[in-house]
Amino acid sequence: xxxxxxxxxxxxxxxxxxxxxxxxxxxxxxxxxxxxxDRFDAALGGGLAAGRIHEFFAADPLDAASAAAFAALLALxxxxxxxxxxxxxxxxxxxxxxxxxxxxxxLGGDPNRLLLVETGDAKALxxxxxxxxxxxxxxxxxxxxxxxxxxxxxxxxxxxALGAREAGTTLFLLRIAAEPVPSVAETRWQVAxxxxxxxxxxxxxxxAFDLLLLRWRxxxxxxxxxxxxxxxxxxxxxxxxxxxxxxxxxxxxLEPRGAAAA
Amino acid sequence: xxxxDARARVPALTVVPHDPAADAAWLDRIAQGCxxxxxxxxxxxxxxxxxxxxxxxxLFGGEAGLVADAAMRCDRLGMTxxxxxxxxxxxxxxxARHPAxxxxxxxxxxxxxxxxxxxxxxxxxxxxxxxxxxxxxDLANRPMASLAARFGxxxxxxxxxxxxxAPSPLDPRVAPPPVAAERxxxxxxxxxxxxxxxxxxxxxxxxxxxxxxxKGGRAFRATxxxxxxxxxxxxxxxxxxxxxxxxxxxxxxERLDALRDPIDPGFGFDMIRLAVPRLEALGVSxxxxxxxxxxxxxxxxxxxxxxTRLGRGRVRRLCPADTHIPEQAQLxxxxxxxxxxxxxxxxxxxxxxxxxxxxxxxxQPIEVIAEVPDGPPQRFRWRRALHAVRxxxxxxxxxxxxxxxxxxxxxxxxxYRVEDVQGRRYWLFRHGLYDEKADPRWYIHGLFA
Numbered sequence: 223x224x225x226x227x228x229x230x231x232x233x234x235x236x237x238x239x240x241x242x243x244x245x246x247x248x249x250x251x252x253x254x255x256x257x258x259x260d261r262f263d264a265a266l267g268g269g270l271a272a273g274r275i276h277e278f279f280a281a282d283p284l285d286a287a288s289a290a291a292f293a294a295l296l297a298l299x300x301x302x303x304x305x306x307x308x309x310x311x312x313x314x315x316x317x318x319x320x321x322x323x324x325x326x327x328x329l330g331g332d333p334n335r336l337l338l339v340e341t342g343d344a345k346a347l348x349x350x351x352x353x354x355x356x357x358x359x360x361x362x363x364x365x366x367x368x369x370x371x372x373x374x375x376x377x378x379x380x381x382x383a384l385g386a387r388e389a390g391t392t393l394f395l396l397r398i399a400a401e402p403v404p405s406v407a408e409t410r411w412q413v414a415x416x417x418x419x420x421x422x423x424x425x426x427x428x429x430a431f432d433l434l435l436l437r438w439r440x441x442x443x444x445x446x447x448x449x450x451x452x453x454x455x456x457x458x459x460x461x462x463x464x465x466x467x468x469x470x471x472x473x474x475x476l477e478p479r480g481a482a483a484a
Numbered sequence: 485x486x487x488x489d490a491r492a493r494v495p496a497l498t499v500v501p502h503d504p505a506a507d508a509a510w511l512d513r514i515a516q517g518c519x520x521x522x523x524x525x526x527x528x529x530x531x532x533x534x535x536x537x538x539x540x541x542x543l544f545g546g547e548a549g550l551v552a553d554a555a556m557r558c559d560r561l562g563m564t565x566x567x568x569x570x571x572x573x574x575x576x577x578x579x580a581r582h583p584a585x586x587x588x589x590x591x592x593x594x595x596x597x598x599x600x601x602x603x604x605x606x607x608x609x610x611x612x613x614x615x616x617x618x619x620x621x622d623l624a625n626r627p628m629a630s631l632a633a634r635f636g637x638x639x640x641x642x643x644x645x646x647x648x649x650a651p652s653p654l655d656p657r658v659a660p661p662p663v664a665a666e667r668x669x670x671x672x673x674x675x676x677x678x679x680x681x682x683x684x685x686x687x688x689x690x691x692x693x694x695x696x697x698x699k700g701g702r703a704f705r706a707t708x709x710x711x712x713x714x715x716x717x718x719x720x721x722x723x724x725x726x727x728x729x730x731x732x733x734x735x736x737x738e739r740l741d742a743l744r745d746p747i748d749p750g751f752g753f754d755m756i757r758l759a760v761p762r763l764e765a766l767g768v769s770x771x772x773x774x775x776x777x778x779x780x781x782x783x784x785x786x787x788x789x790x791x792t793r794l795g796r797g798r799v800r801r802l803c804p805a806d807t808h809i810p811e812q813a814q815l816x817x818x819x820x821x822x823x824x825x826x827x828x829x830x831x832x833x834x835x836x837x838x839x840x841x842x843x844x845x846x847x848q849p850i851e852v853i854a855e856v857p858d859g860p861p862q863r864f865r866w867r868r869a870l871h872a873v874r875x876x877x878x879x880x881x882x883x884x885x886x887x888x889x890x891x892x893x894x895x896x897x898x899x900y901r902v903e904d905v906q907g908r909r910y911w912l913f914r915h916g917l918y919d920e921k922a923d924p925r926w927y928i929h930g931l932f933a
Binding site for chain 1: 785828
């Protein structure tokens with residue numbers, strides 16, 4: 223049995239070589255993680271490029287859950303079986319809260335696809351991330367970090383980017399309580415919670431996100447989006463369906479200073 | 485004798501406090517080393533080992549050769565060895581612990597042992613000696629029933645075990661594994677890398693054995709025997725049955741890197757054994773002709789690797805638990821132990837998410853301004869920042885699980901889903917109703933997306 227399977231493997235390699243020399247194979251990175259919102263995806267040329275690093279900065283530490291949920295929804299959107307790797311340090315549960323599977327199920331994601339990895343410190347976190355991006359299986363790997371993350375310098379970033387490009391695995395880097403600094407990320411976003419569409423009896427509605435594209439390697443940055451997550455369609459959409467009267471611009475200016483100290 | 489007395493007599497006396505735990509650990513290490521002679525090694529605390537060498541002694545040139553080897557290794561460790569062979573475990577133990585006068589054969593030697601080997605209490609032993617029954621042979625000549633009537637069935641059983649009339653089962657320290665492979669070296673290996681190469685060969689051998697039986701291993705144990713008699717065991721686990729040599733060797737390499745104290749070869753390894761204690765069914769894998777990779781397997785291998793490096797509890801999956809208490813509704817289990825995935829409750833169509841994305845466990849106390857008795861929160865202070873509530877929904881009342889509590893009580897929680905003026909959504913609750921408690925506290929339990 224072993225002999226026949228190894229000769230099969232040899233044949234398979236030969237076929238793969240012939241195929242590679244003949245026609246240019248479809249590159250892994252030409253896939254996209256789309257949001258389901260037509261204009262958003264079109265503006266980015268199809269969505270967030272797969273096999274690249276994308277950074278999500280929480281606008282405020284209080285926006286951590288919004289940034290995390292946005293990354294999780296992008297990765298898990300549209301079903302499939304591929305697992306989602308979620309890497310965080312052991313103290314993240316105390317700082318930001320524990321990952322809550324019923325909440326993910328309420329958003330329409332399948333918690334059974336989730337594989338949580340906890341590391342002792344930021345160095346081990348990046349080492350684990352390096353292994354995760356080199357693994358071709360997962361839908362995406364999410365690395366959640368709190369604070370400055372000095373270990374993630376340009377060298378470490380390039381190593382991650384190379385690994386992700388080779389394996390075709392997308393890496394979402396969640397940066398909470400951190401300032402954007404130059405890095406090798408394909409796109410860099412600022413994510414904040416947006417006021418939701420009011421339901422009857424003054425109940426909060428579906429989750430809404432304020433997105434600011436801070437940097438995009440393939441095009442101009444600075445675009446702002448406000449997207450609402452529609453669980454039943456498994457897609458993002460415009461929030462203003464009901465003609466909601468939401469003040470858009472001065473939101474940040476009105477914010478009390480105390481929130482930043484938290 | 486008191487310590488002061490002893491010191492007065494021998495001024496140069498070295499005093500070491502008695503440490504039973506360290507003694508037990510040392511005995512265990514020696515027992516691990518003795519696994520080189522036979523897989524069936526039982527502890528006889530505090531200072532003995534029982535080895536079942538049936539069918540194994542000829543590998544060392546007979547019983548005498550085996551004892552010579554063991555005595556040489558004990559000598560290197562600075563220990564003295566006292567040993568005996570016997571037809572049963574209890575007989576060998578009695579002979580080793582109570583040296584008998586010389587006898588023509590084993591049976592005669594056993595009959596010449598003093599009655600103290602039965603390990604009855606002191607009074608019973610003295611009674612036997614007074615009755616003139618000084619040796620096992622004297623007792624064996626008497627009817628067993630009268631011994632049992634006078635000293636209890638325990639005494640009769642002990643006697644029959646020593647005489648070999650009743651079985652004396654051995655309780656091995658480590659159960660023999662279903663699949664194992666080992667290699668001995670004429671010349672000890674002085675460093676770890678060649679030892680790992682040998683381990684890879686052994687894994688190949690074990691993989692062949694497993695493939696014949698249609699099985700794969702879930703746990704692998706490599707034991708490196710040092711020439712001075714000690715041994716070091718390294719174990720790895722996998723989430724799915726595996727018999728691929730490269731995968732397992734990668735886990736072992738990962739484990740070696742993560743060890744705080746690397747394996748010390750000492751005077752060299754003279755034997756390496758690989759055991760596979762847990763087997764599970766694993767069919768013959770069929771490679772896809774078109775070259776499609778099995779994607780699920782990649783992530784499983786990654787999970788095993790990370791669990792080996794970080795600790796098995798650090799790589800987890802979430803499983804649903806059947807309870808209404810929010811923080812108990814999910815179980816975080818090590819990925820290697822997680823059961824088959826179960827379906828999570830489906831959310832209702834058209835409803836916004838009713839459970840938060842992140843959960844605080846324990847909940848964090850907040851200061852809330854709300855209408856008494858059960859109005860929604862108007863504003864609340866959390867982490868020194870004030871949040872004004874714009875939208876709210878609630879209360880969702882979750883009662884304590886009174887049927888699990890001895891006093892049938894517990895505070896009811898009133899949960900509110902609120903959104904503040906900045907658009908952030910929180911999950912707050914009041915712990916207790918006003919008729920349950922005078923001044924119920926408020927907590928924040930989670931953050932919505």
